[in-house]
Amino acid sequence: MNFLGSFLTPQGVATAAFFMVVGMTIVGALIAVAARNIFHNVLGLVLALIGVAGLFLYLNSPFVALMEILIYVGAICIAICFAIMLSEPMYLPRPPRKLTKILGAAAGAGLIFVFLFLLTKKTTWVPAAQRSTDWSVTTIGHYLLTNYALIFEVVSLLLLVAMLGAIVIARGGRGSS
Amino acid sequence: MDVLTHSLGSEGVRMIVGLIGVIALVSVNALFLIWMERKVAAHMQLRPGPMEVGPHGAIQTVCDAVKLMGKELITPEEVDKPIYYLAPIVVFLPVLLTFLVIPFSQTMVIKDLNVGIILILAFSSLSVLAILMAGWSSKNKYSVFGAIRSVAQNIAYEIPLLITVMSVILMVGSFKLTDIVVAQSRYWFILVQPLAFILYIICATAETNRTPFDLPEAESELVAGFHTEYSGMRFALFFLAEYTNMFIVSAVATVLFLGGWHGPILPGAIWFLLKVYALIFLIMWFRWTFPRVRFDQLVTFAWKILIPLSFVNLLLTALALKIF
Numbered sequence: 317m318n319f320l321g322s323f324l325t326p327q328g329v330a331t332a333a334f335f336m337v338v339g340m341t342i343v344g345a346l347i348a349v350a351a352r353n354i355f356h357n358v359l360g361l362v363l364a365l366i367g368v369a370g371l372f373l374y375l376n377s378p379f380v381a382l383m384e385i386l387i388y389v390g391a392i393c394i395a396i397c398f399a400i401m402l403s404e405p406m407y408l409p410r411p412p413r414k415l416t417k418i419l420g421a422a423a424g425a426g427l428i429f430v431f432l433f434l435l436t437k438k439t440t441w442v443p444a445a446q447r448s449t450d451w452s453v454t455t456i457g458h459y460l461l462t463n464y465a466l467i468f469e470v471v472s473l474l475l476l477v478a479m480l481g482a483i484v485i486a487r488g489g490r491g492s493s
Numbered sequence: 494m495d496v497l498t499h500s501l502g503s504e505g506v507r508m509i510v511g512l513i514g515v516i517a518l519v520s521v522n523a524l525f526l527i528w529m530e531r532k533v534a535a536h537m538q539l540r541p542g543p544m545e546v547g548p549h550g551a552i553q554t555v556c557d558a559v560k561l562m563g564k565e566l567i568t569p570e571e572v573d574k575p576i577y578y579l580a581p582i583v584v585f586l587p588v589l590l591t592f593l594v595i596p597f598s599q600t601m602v603i604k605d606l607n608v609g610i611i612l613i614l615a616f617s618s619l620s621v622l623a624i625l626m627a628g629w630s631s632k633n634k635y636s637v638f639g640a641i642r643s644v645a646q647n648i649a650y651e652i653p654l655l656i657t658v659m660s661v662i663l664m665v666g667s668f669k670l671t672d673i674v675v676a677q678s679r680y681w682f683i684l685v686q687p688l689a690f691i692l693y694i695i696c697a698t699a700e701t702n703r704t705p706f707d708l709p710e711a712e713s714e715l716v717a718g719f720h721t722e723y724s725g726m727r728f729a730l731f732f733l734a735e736y737t738n739m740f741i742v743s744a745v746a747t748v749l750f751l752g753g754w755h756g757p758i759l760p761g762a763i764w765f766l767l768k769v770y771a772l773i774f775l776i777m778w779f780r781w782t783f784p785r786v787r788f789d790q791l792v793t794f795a796w797k798i799l800i801p802l803s804f805v806n807l808l809l810t811a812l813a814l815k816i817f
Contacts, residue, residue, distance in 0.1 A: 353573075355573075355576070355629055356576075359576065359626070362622065378606060378607070378608050378612075379607075379608050379611070379668075382608050382611045382612055382615045383611070383615075385615040385616070385618075385619070386611065386614055386615035386618060389615075389618070389619060389622065390614075390615060390618025390619060390621070390622075390651070391618070391648070391651070393622065394618075394621055394622060394625065394644055394647070394648065395648065397622075397625050397629075397644065398641070398644045398645065398648070401629070401637065401640070401641050401644075453662065453666055453667060453668060454666060
């Protein structure tokens with residue numbers, strides 16, 4: 317009972333929760349990259365994204381965490397699954413991975429990692445306790461239309477590009493078959 | 494218990510008690526709803542339905558549940574095992590989590606989060622993923638077809654659902670479910686948002702895969718759709734999740750449009766449950782009134798009628814709020 321009591325301190329629970337969500341994120345990301353079955357890749361991505369949502373929750377941002385689940389898991393991952401089911405059959409043998417592809421992907425990921433690392437070093441971080449915890453609709457709306465308007469627009473541009481890309485790929489497939 | 498109260502606080506104990514209550518409610522609700530569905534179906538077809546076990550067959554579903562628990566769990570040879578085993582769990586967990594924020598009365602809510610309505614929408618979108626996992630891992634063409642249909646349907650109907658919910662949130666200015674109910678103490682929102690209510694009910698019927706939108710499990714063409722290869726308790730979990738989902742969409746409709754726990758004389762929780770079961774009866778009524786739609790009709794209806802209408806409703810709401 318004493319052992320249980322010492323483990324069940326708020327700090328203990330918080331640390332355990334933190335390592336659990338970090339573990340989920342990393343394991344999910346590894347499955348997403350390493351598995352050879354494309355459906356398993358997507359499920360790994362889902363696990364990683366839920367882990368990231370857990371991190372947001374840990375940082376006291378429930379709104380962002382739930383949006384992560386709603387948009388990324390609920391919409392994007394499911395759209396990816398849908399695309400997979402409509403593409404080539406999964407029972408066909410898959411060719412082995414090309415070394416150049418792996419190296420290229422590793423280089424791209426490395427560059428992003430360096431960029432994010434430098435960014436995190438430059439940013440001055442405010443502890444969660446000192447940040448505003450006002451998550452009312454009005455505040456979020458104001459932020460989206462003032463401080464973060466540019467980011468909001470850039471994201472919509474990205475979606476437009478993705479949509480155009482999907483149309484181009486789909487049309488190409490229709491013409492050749 | 495002392496250690497628990499000391500380390501988790503009264504909040505933690507409230508969570509544990511709430512969770513036990515939710516699990517009890519989910520199982521009893523499912524048993525009741527299956528019996529209700531059979532009775533409603535029977536009476537609409539001028540026959541009595543189950544009558545043998547208990548008064549008016551009330552214990553019939555309990556016997557069915559015991560039978561399902563005793564059944565062998567068959568795992569087909571070719572299935573993708575980890576995903577096949579995970580799918581019934583993934584379908585059930587988010588359903589339990591959504592009960593965290595549902596306000597049965599002013600005080601009967603486990604955790605009244607600021608982002609309550611988003612929590613319900615986010616977690617109910619996970620059930621599609623479970624259907625996809627079940628359908629795909631079964632390695633059966635009927636299952637895969639059921640899963641594909643389910644995804645296309647859910648993507649199409651989730652958009653008008655979200656936009657419709659947004660027009661109510663615009664009126665209240667809060668994602669908190671209790672705030673939404675409190676805002677309806679003078680009049681129910683169904684009076685000022687009739688179009689939104691109709692849109693919501695249509696989308697909710699589609700999201701829960703009920704007839705006329707039950708294409709993912711259309712028994713006359715797809716055997717049983719995504720759960721064809723499941724048996725025993727695994728199949729029962731899908732069933733349980735489906736009926737609980739029906740309860741949740743009705744509860745959300747009650748909160749958004751029917752004034753939640755508000756009502757004269759009777760206590761709030763009773764009013765809440767009465768409204769929820771009235772809506773569930775409405776959804777069951779649909780099943781014996783409308784024939785199943787064809788798939789292209791289903792998707793066209795969502796993209797060409799429901800989504801524009803929900804946007805019009807949102808714009809009108811915003812305009813009305815600006816003017817008045």
